[in-house]
Amino acid sequence: MPTSYAQLYFPVLLQVIVAMAVAGGMMGASYVLGKRLRNPVKDSPYECGMIPVGDARERFSVKFYLVAMIFILFDVEIVFLYPWAVVYGDLKLFGFVEMLVFIGLVLCGFFYMWKKGVLDWSQWMECRKEREPASRWERKDAA
Amino acid sequence: MNFYLLTVLKTAVVAAALLTTLAYLQWIERKVIAHIQIRMGPYRVGPHGLLQPLADVIKLLTKEDLIPAHVNKFFYMLAPFLAVSLALISIAVIPFGPEIEIGGTRTWMQLTDLNIGILFLLAISSVSVYGIALGGWASNNKYSLLGSLRSAAQMISYELPLGLALAAPLLMAGTLSLREIVYAQSGYWFGMIPKWAVFQMPAPQVIGFLIFLIAAFAETNRLPFDLPEAENELVAGFHTEYSSMKFASFFMAEYANMVTITAVATTVFLGGWMAPFPAEYGSRLVPTAVLGLAGALALYHGFHPLRPRDRRTLPVVGVVFLVLAGVFLLPAVQSWLLPLFWFLAKTGALLFLFIWVRGTLPRFRYDQLMRFGWKFLFPVAVVNLFATALLVALFG
Numbered sequence: 001m002p003t004s005y006a007q008l009y010f011p012v013l014l015q016v017i018v019a020m021a022v023a024g025g026m027m028g029a030s031y032v033l034g035k036r037l038r039n040p041v042k043d044s045p046y047e048c049g050m051i052p053v054g055d056a057r058e059r060f061s062v063k064f065y066l067v068a069m070i071f072i073l074f075d076v077e078i079v080f081l082y083p084w085a086v087v088y089g090d091l092k093l094f095g096f097v098e099m100l101v102f103i104g105l106v107l108c109g110f111f112y113m114w115k116k117g118v119l120d121w122s123q124w125m126e127c128r129k130e131r132e133p134a135s136r137w138e139r140k141d142a143a
Numbered sequence: 144m145n146f147y148l149l150t151v152l153k154t155a156v157v158a159a160a161l162l163t164t165l166a167y168l169q170w171i172e173r174k175v176i177a178h179i180q181i182r183m184g185p186y187r188v189g190p191h192g193l194l195q196p197l198a199d200v201i202k203l204l205t206k207e208d209l210i211p212a213h214v215n216k217f218f219y220m221l222a223p224f225l226a227v228s229l230a231l232i233s234i235a236v237i238p239f240g241p242e243i244e245i246g247g248t249r250t251w252m253q254l255t256d257l258n259i260g261i262l263f264l265l266a267i268s269s270v271s272v273y274g275i276a277l278g279g280w281a282s283n284n285k286y287s288l289l290g291s292l293r294s295a296a297q298m299i300s301y302e303l304p305l306g307l308a309l310a311a312p313l314l315m316a317g318t319l320s321l322r323e324i325v326y327a328q329s330g331y332w333f334g335m336i337p338k339w340a341v342f343q344m345p346a347p348q349v350i351g352f353l354i355f356l357i358a359a360f361a362e363t364n365r366l367p368f369d370l371p372e373a374e375n376e377l378v379a380g381f382h383t384e385y386s387s388m389k390f391a392s393f394f395m396a397e398y399a400n401m402v403t404i405t406a407v408a409t410t411v412f413l414g415g416w417m418a419p420f421p422a423e424y425g426s427r428l429v430p431t432a433v434l435g436l437a438g439a440l441a442l443y444h445g446f447h448p449l450r451p452r453d454r455r456t457l458p459v460v461g462v463v464f465l466v467l468a469g470v471f472l473l474p475a476v477q478s479w480l481l482p483l484f485w486f487l488a489k490t491g492a493l494l495f496l497f498i499w500v501r502g503t504l505p506r507f508r509y510d511q512l513m514r515f516g517w518k519f520l521f522p523v524a525v526v527n528l529f530a531t532a533l534l535v536a537l538f539g
Contacts, residue, residue, distance in 0.1 A: 002255065007146060011255035012235050012263075014154045019231035022162070023224045023392065027208075030388030034208040043212035045284040046383050056213075056283045064292050067513075071299040074521075075269075078306040081528070082262060085313040092536045099532070103525065110521075119517045121510035 066118050077106050149250055157254060161234055165398045166196035172498045179502035190456035199391075208387040218281035223385065223392040226274025230399035233267045236260045237406045238322045240416045240482035252416075252479060253322060260321040261313065264407060265306060268362065272298045274396060275364075279381035290380025293370045293509060300516040301361035301368075307524035308355040311531040312340035312348050312411050315539065321407075325415035334421060339414035345538035346531040352412045354524050356496075359404040361516065363397060365497055367504040370512060405493035406486075413489045416482035430471040430484045438464030 002008045045052045081099070088095050113119065170185060170192065177184030185192025210216060240252035257263050272295055279291020313319065316327035330338045340348045361368040370380075377383070382393045409415060418426040438461045445457030471480060507515070 002146065008255055008257065010147065011150050011154060012232075012257070014150060015158075015232055015235035015254060016228070018154060018158050019228040020224075022158070022231060023227035026227065026388045026392055026395075027220070027224060030204050030206070030208045033204045034206055034387050036207060036209075038209075042209060045211070045213055045282075046378065047285070048378065052285075056285045056288055058285065058288075060288070060292060064296050067296045067300060071303070074303050075299075075306070078303060078310070079262075081307070081310045082313065082319065085310045086317055086319055088314045088532065088535065089317045089539070092539075096529075096532050096536045100529065103529070107525070114518065119513060121513045 063118075063121060070113065070118070073109070074106070077103070149245070149248060150254070153250070153254055157234060158231075161231065161399070161402065164402060165395055166200070168398050168402070168494065169199075169394070170196050172501070175495070175498045176502045179499075190452070203388050203391045206387040208389065211384055213283045214384060215281040215283065218277050219384075220389075222274050222278030222281060223389040223396075225277065226271065226396035227392045227399070229267055229271040229274060230396040230403070233264050233403040234399075234406070236263055236321055237403070238325055238410060238415055239486050240479055243479040251322065252483065256320055256322045258318075258320050261309060261319045261324075261411075264403075265302075265309075268400075268404075269299075269302065271396070271400065275381050275393075278385070278393070282381070282384035284384050286377045286379070286383045287381050290370075290377045290383070294364060294381060297361055297364075297368065297370060297512060297516075300513060301358040301520070304354050304516065304520040304524040305358035305362060307521070307528050308351045308358065309407075309411060311346070311351040311528050312343075314528075314531050314535050315340065315343055315346065321410050321415075324411055325417065328414040329417055331421050335424065337414055337417060337419055339417065340412045346534040348412060348527075348531070350523065350527045351531070352408070354520060354527065355408055355412065356493075357520060359408065360497070360500065361512075363400045363404060363497075365397070365401065366501040367507050368512060369506060370509055401494065401497055402490070405490045405497070408493055409486060409489040416486040418481070418485050427477065427481060430481065431468045434464050434468035434471065438462070438468060 002010075045056060080102070084091075084095060084099055091098075173195075174184040174192070185195040188194045188198045210219065235254040236257055238251065238253040238256065242249055242251050244250075275298075276291045276295045279287040279289075279294070282288070312324070316324045318324060318327070328337070328339045328343065332338060332342070332344070336342055338344075341352050360366075364370075382390055385393065418429075420426050441457045441461030441464060445453060445461055448454045448457065470476065471484070
């Protein structure tokens with residue numbers, strides 16, 4: 001039976017060491033055992049046999065940033081839920097109403113984001129459509 | 144026995160069991176998928192391909208460990224290391240069974256029971272996105288970068304429904320310790336229906352369990368959510384530039400994450416090591432019956448072989464199963480073997496579901512994936528949580 005915090009967390013430390021040893025051992029073993037024959041073609045990025053054009057660190061969709069930012073917001077909210085859930089047995093309806101108000105406020109932001117089209121990955125033109133049709137074809141569609 | 148010595152022993156047993164499971168899970172997956180597609184699967188190395196994992200490891204170890212010139216060396220090496228080591232850590236808080244006695248010392252069939260067990264699991268699973276994101280970025284390859292970006296966005300998006308679905312059973316259990324969550328699910332309604340979170344009054348977590356499972360598929364990057372490595376558009380996604388054991392380590396991490404998340408689902412929603420019906424109705428005999436039936440089937444097919452090779456292999460398998468079935472009848476080991484059996488049976492059933500789904504469903508398109516996660520799963524998880532909270536407040 002663990003009797004102190006040190007004893008409670010000792011198995012975690014041990015497991016971390018085991019996990020790192022397994023990971024390091026696997027990669028180290030293949031480094032030692034594998035043969036090494038380098039040539040310029042092997043050293044180039046794999047693009048299905050094509051010669052790569054430009055750098056791989058291209059610009060990418062800003063949606064990925066948006067999702068990351070939204071995630072931080074909601075994840076923090078979820079972390080608040082855990083202590084609430086643990087003491088919920090004592091709070092009962094009071095806790096329910098309190099949390100409903102809190103989540104309600106967060107959800108207002110969620111629906112605002114939804115309506116703004118942040119979650120629409122296929123229609124990245126959505127926000128532009130609201131201002132004016134972007135092309136002749138879209139104008140024809142609208143008419 | 145000394146606490147530290149005992150812990151080292153337990154860690155060694157768990158690590159050995161986990162690594163063997165990972166190796167054979169891959170074999171089982173190949174076999175099951177093969178039979179779904181009416182093929183034989185691995186069959187050459189050892190009886191029924193049973194030595195295939197060993198052959199794979201030897202092959203991967205002796206392959207060229209290529210570090211291409213265009214990568215960021217440090218992060219390129221760090222990514223698979225992080226992926227594997229993080230995936231193996233979470234098993235430390237999973238409870239496999241109740242308290243047992245070894246050599247005069249009482250101990251738990253669990254490495255350690257943290258009072259913040261659930262938070263620990265979520266923290267580790269949040270960090271494991273780094274392995275994939277770093278690997279894709281450091282590879283300096285367009286496919287890898289795209290794969291890792293998708294993966295990062297997907298994993299963090301589905302972590303929200305996962306976390307919300309996990310919070311609902313906590314309302315009824317009132318603790319974050321995994322062992323106490325299992326104990327909160329002990330007992331039976333009307334003497335027969337187990338009080339697992341999926342059946343628990345006043346708010347059965349059926350919807351929560353389904354949300355958790357779906358999010359678990361996305362978290363482990365499994366079909367139908369395996370966008371990060373969508374091979375028909377991204378070559379191999381984030382591990383395009385990896386070779387040898389570094390390549391394998393991403394798969395090992397995926398399987399380890401799968402084992403962990405099914406174990407968590409078992410613990411939180413399916414009552415951990417608790418039997419599905421009480422001992423009065425003979426739940427003690429189920430392992431013997433199942434293993435005995437498997438042994439009898441293997442023996443029957445050994446004596447009526449479809450292939451000449453089966454004449455030698457299947458009787459051996461049958462005898463092993465029958466001996467195991469006999470072991471489960473010994474009163475001395477029943478106290479710890481039965482809970483372990485139920486835990487492994489539930490986890491194994493969920494793992495089989497993971498493989499089955501992979502063999503059945505096609506892949507999502509990326510915009511469908513994000514829409515499903517944010518516009519359906521997340522609101523449903525919020526509603527589920529508050530419905531549970533209301534029911535617990537009124538009737539709990």
